[in-house]
Amino acid sequence: MLLETATAVGKIRVWGPTVPVVLVGNSILDARALRIEYVVALRAFGGGALFGDVAGEEPPRVLALHGWGRRGTDFAASLQGIPYIALDLPGFGATPAFDEPQGAGGYAVAVLPVLEEMAARPILVGHSFGGRVAVVLASRYPERIGGLVLTGVPLLRRSHASGPRLRYRLWRWGHRAGVVSDLRMERIRRRYGSADYRAATGVMRQTLVTVVHESYENELRTIKAPVCLVWGADDTEVPLQIAHKAKDLLAESGVEVWLDVLEGVGHWVPTEAPAALREAVEQMLQHS
Numbered sequence: 244m245l246l247e248t249a250t251a252v253g254k255i256r257v258w259g260p261t262v263p264v265v266l267v268g269n270s271i272l273d274a275r276a277l278r279i280e281y282v283v284a285l286r287a288f289g290g291g292a293l294f295g296d297v298a299g300e301e302p303p304r305v306l307a308l309h310g311w312g313r314r315g316t317d318f319a320a321s322l323q324g325i326p327y328i329a330l331d332l333p334g335f336g337a338t339p340a341f342d343e344p345q346g347a348g349g350y351a352v353a354v355l356p357v358l359e360e361m362a363a364r365p366i367l368v369g370h371s372f373g374g375r376v377a378v379v380l381a382s383r384y385p386e387r388i389g390g391l392v393l394t395g396v397p398l399l400r401r402s403h404a405s406g407p408r409l410r411y412r413l414w415r416w417g418h419r420a421g422v423v424s425d426l427r428m429e430r431i432r433r434r435y436g437s438a439d440y441r442a443a444t445g446v447m448r449q450t451l452v453t454v455v456h457e458s459y460e461n462e463l464r465t466i467k468a469p470v471c472l473v474w475g476a477d478d479t480e481v482p483l484q485i486a487h488k489a490k491d492l493l494a495e496s497g498v499e500v501w502l503d504v505l506e507g508v509g510h511w512v513p514t515e516a517p518a519a520l521r522e523a524v525e526q527m528l529q530h531s
Contacts, residue, residue, distance in 0.1 A: 305328070308354070345450055347376050350379075379459070391466070395510045
């Protein structure tokens with residue numbers, strides 16, 4: 244179990260060099276003596292370029308990648324008791340943003356060194372934006388990945404997706420022509436943009452614009468590892484039809500793929516249905 248009660252009273256959770264320990268005041272206690280199955284620690288990777296939660300005995304077999312605007316702690320309940328690394332992806336949580344805007348490919352390059360600290364051929368668990376990164380990793384480095392568990396991932400562009408509204412395009416044209424001020428254009432962006440877009444600034448806003456225009460048909464065709472799709476039937480962010488289309492595309496490429504549909508669940512599967520996600524991860528671990 245995770246030492247949630249210790250957090251509430253101010254105890255700090257760390258990893259020792261050989262055994263898990265808990266720092267309480269000035270005393271270091273063996274976590275095993277306290278009947279703690281897994282201690283979660285925030286660790287740096289890649290020379291401090293990335294941070295993430297590490298749980299259980301190392302080397303972990305599961306790498307979890309969170310959604311946009313979230314962080315690795317989203318997986319605390321669904322991966323409880325499983326050795327894992329749950330990263331804070333660049334620009335979220337404890338990890339600083341990139342200096343320049345990146346797509347999912349840039350995030351995949353940043354995450355790649357973490358695989359060196361894991362068991363051979365780990366399982367990638369990706370929610371939403373994190374699943375974009377997982378798919379690119381599995382496509383580019385098929386020999387490194389043992390399986391994927393994907394949930395709520397915008398793998399393909401929605402068929403009815405359209406460009407910006409005509410009025411917004413006119414405002415944007417006026418801004419480029421110097422007729423509309425920067426301040427006025429920012430107000431227009433906030434009026435027409437999504438909640439994620441309005442919340443993002445600078446490099447992260449440009450990164451968001453990049454990734455939402457990406458689609459991963461080519462990556463899905465080159466994945467070799469088995470894939471489990473875990474989808475909320477009520478997901479309005481990435482509807483179930485995307486999962487069905489991705490499943491068909493993977494199957495056509497000869498990949499072993501299966502789809503678990505969760506009735507009454509929306510987009511936030513890691514926190515809405517942690518038990519179902521955990522079951523899918525355990526199944527993939529046994530399968531691979």
